[in-house]
Amino acid sequence: MASTTDYLLSVEGLTVSFDGFRAVDNLSFYVDNDEIRVIIGPNGAGKTTVLDLICGRTRATGGAVQFKGHDLLKMREDQIVHKGVGRKFQNPSIYDDLTVFENLELSAPGSYSVFGALAFKRTGAIIDRIEEIAEMIFLSDLLDQKAALLSHGQKQWLEIGMLLIQDPELLMLDEPVAGMSVAERKKTAELLNTITKGRSVLVVEHDMKFVEDIAHKVTVLHQGKILAEGSMDAVQANPKVIEVYLGH
Numbered sequence: 001m002a003s004t005t006d007y008l009l010s011v012e013g014l015t016v017s018f019d020g021f022r023a024v025d026n027l028s029f030y031v032d033n034d035e036i037r038v039i040i041g042p043n044g045a046g047k048t049t050v051l052d053l054i055c056g057r058t059r060a061t062g063g064a065v066q067f068k069g070h071d072l073l074k075m076r077e078d079q080i081v082h083k084g085v086g087r088k089f090q091n092p093s094i095y096d097d098l099t100v101f102e103n104l105e106l107s108a109p110g111s112y113s114v115f116g117a118l119a120f121k122r123t124g125a126i127i128d129r130i131e132e133i134a135e136m137i138f139l140s141d142l143l144d145q146k147a148a149l150l151s152h153g154q155k156q157w158l159e160i161g162m163l164l165i166q167d168p169e170l171l172m173l174d175e176p177v178a179g180m181s182v183a184e185r186k187k188t189a190e191l192l193n194t195i196t197k198g199r200s201v202l203v204v205e206h207d208m209k210f211v212e213d214i215a216h217k218v219t220v221l222h223q224g225k226i227l228a229e230g231s232m233d234a235v236q237a238n239p240k241v242i243e244v245y246l247g248h
């Protein structure tokens, strides 16, 4: 029998109450190595809150979150990042006045602050790594472009690149394709499908076509609890899921 230590991430009995309201209620799920897991569910189901709890932004009121033998609920946000958990928020936190190259450079391990990164001696290894990441995020031709001039979708990719350059073993993305064109969504799916060697991705998304393109497994949240979990096909055919979410 598989034990919970075989998973990259195990979430057990996770609970948070805000003034007595249980936004996440005794939630358990397990993410495998190299898995893309997608969390779906209606507005207010608790999806973003789950990511906030795992990355240490919100304090849980109960439960356990194990990642590679570490109990994340006992750690601060910066310690969790250090252990290899990267989190992308809905609004890109990139530096508009810097170029694509500089944004990636200041996120590269070894750069300790914006000023440190800019004063940092550019080694061949770092330049190679930046070029490799830029290729993955479709921005190779735009390395010298100021981030402010990128399209909305390109900004989202840049932020994913800024996380990837730190080589996280778990990458969490909250609605990464919101506001993207159909072509950009397709490329984002392609991107996620190429980065899962040695890494798992936990994605919150509403776009079902995109979910279909990436999900190994889908977890459906409703009122802070799991309504259903399984393959995209199984979840889409589940009458309870159709009733509370997909039928709308």
Ligand SMILES: Nc1ncnc2c1ncn2[C@@H]1O[C@H](COP(=O)(O)OP(=O)(O)OP(=O)(O)O)[C@@H](O)[C@H]1O
Pocket: 018, 023, 041, 042, 043, 044, 045, 046, 047, 048, 049, 050
């Ligand atoms: N810090 C907080 N204080 C109080 N209530 C909160 C807090 N954070 C979230 N909530 C509440 O918890 C519930 C779940 O919110 P959450 O943002 O996780 O939903 P979601 O599934 O991400 O929804 P959406 O699809 O709209 O992004 C909501 O009712 C929200 O108002």
Ligand SMILES: [Mg+2]
Pocket: 047, 048, 049
């Ligand atoms: Mg949300």
